[in-house]
Amino acid sequence: MTQQIHFNDYKGDTMKFLETKTNFNKLKIFLLVLVIVSSIVNIGLNFYLKNKESTQSSLKRMKTITQDMKSQKEDNITYYYPKDLEIIKYLKTFISRDENESSEYFGKTYKYPLSIIIFDSSNSFGKTLNVNPKSVMSEYNTNDKAIYLSIETLAPYLLAHEYTHYKMDSFCIDKKIDIFKIPLWFQEGVSEYVSSAFYNKYKGKSLQEIQNFKKLDSNKELVESFEKGHDVYFQSYLAIKKIIEVKGEGAIQDILINTKSMNFYNAFEKVVGLRIEDFQKMLK
Numbered sequence: 147m148t149q150q151i152h153f154n155d156y157k158g159d160t161m162k163f164l165e166t167k168t169n170f171n172k173l174k175i176f177l178l179v180l181v182i183v184s185s186i187v188n189i190g191l192n193f194y195l196k197n198k199e200s201t202q203s204s205l206k207r208m209k210t211i212t213q214d215m216k217s218q219k220e221d222n223i224t225y226y227y228p229k230d231l232e233i234i235k236y237l238k239t240f241i242s243r244d245e246n247e248s249s250e251y252f253g254k255t256y257k258y259p260l261s262i263i264i265f266d267s268s269n270s271f272g273k274t275l276n277v278n279p280k281s282v283m284s285e286y287n288t289n290d291k292a293i294y295l296s297i298e299t300l301a302p303y304l305l306a307h308e309y310t311h312y313k314m315d316s317f318c319i320d321k322k323i324d325i326f327k328i329p330l331w332f333q334e335g336v337s338e339y340v341s342s343a344f345y346n347k348y349k350g351k352s353l354q355e356i357q358n359f360k361k362l363d364s365n366k367e368l369v370e371s372f373e374k375g376h377d378v379y380f381q382s383y384l385a386i387k388k389i390i391e392v393k394g395e396g397a398i399q400d401i402l403i404n405t406k407s408m409n410f411y412n413a414f415e416k417v418v419g420l421r422i423e424d425f426q427k428m429l430k
């Protein structure tokens with residue numbers, strides 16, 4: 147009896163001890179979850195603030211750049227240029243051609259306000275945008291919705307390339323897709339592919355080596371790789387060409403739409419039927 151009581155007491159103590167331990171574990175898990183959740187919220191908030199800040203600073207920069215320029219507005223597009231340029235007349239024709247061509251892939255999109263800013267030299271273009279004008283000749287900025295060009299290097303296919311960035315951006319806003327989830331190589335590939343309808347600089351060219359697509363996700367990675375001599379724009383162009391050959395033009399929209407609910411590379415695999423690592427082996 148005594149023993150049993152003793153045993154029960156002992157058992158009770160063990161249970162109590164276990165219970166306390168469980169509660170302690172629960173508390174630990176709760177605290178851990180709390181830390182994780184607050185970190186995620188914090189990261190999300192930082193990302194949001196960073197984006198918001200860069201949108202504000204991009205818009206501020208654009209205002210400074212264009213304040214002494216002449217301007218012309220037509221529909222949703224405002225053209226800014228340093229002096230009277232005959233070329234504005236032609237740009238308008240090119241724009242309607244680019245809108246038609248890019249609509250082949252993205253369909254009708256809402257016409258968000260777009261600024262087209264032309265610099266009088268490649269030097270001032272590079273200096274103002276903080277890029278090397280030898281490797282970057284034009285730019286589209288999603289934060290201020292502006293295409294930046296230089297009169298010295300202006301070519302219709304460059305405008306088509308940048309306009310396609312704007313078109314993809316508009317498509318993503320319409321469909322509530324976060325464009326920052328789309329790897330840069332994919333965006334550049336589509337722009338290169340659409341503009342190749344007007345001037346195919348890659349005709350007859352073959353790819354010498356392949357960089358891992360997953361290492362070309364950000365603007366920094368892509369530009370750095372390009373400046374090291376890797377033909378990553380051509381590689382991205384070939385990827386888009388291949389996707390369209392195998393799965394049709396609709397695949398571009400399908401990949402973007404699937405990225406709404408999953409990681410880009412999962413969306414890619416779902417639509418193309420191959421992992422990016424296996425797909426890239428087909429390009430050479």
Ligand SMILES: [Zn+2]
Nearest residue numbers: 307311334337
């Ligand atoms: Zn581009």
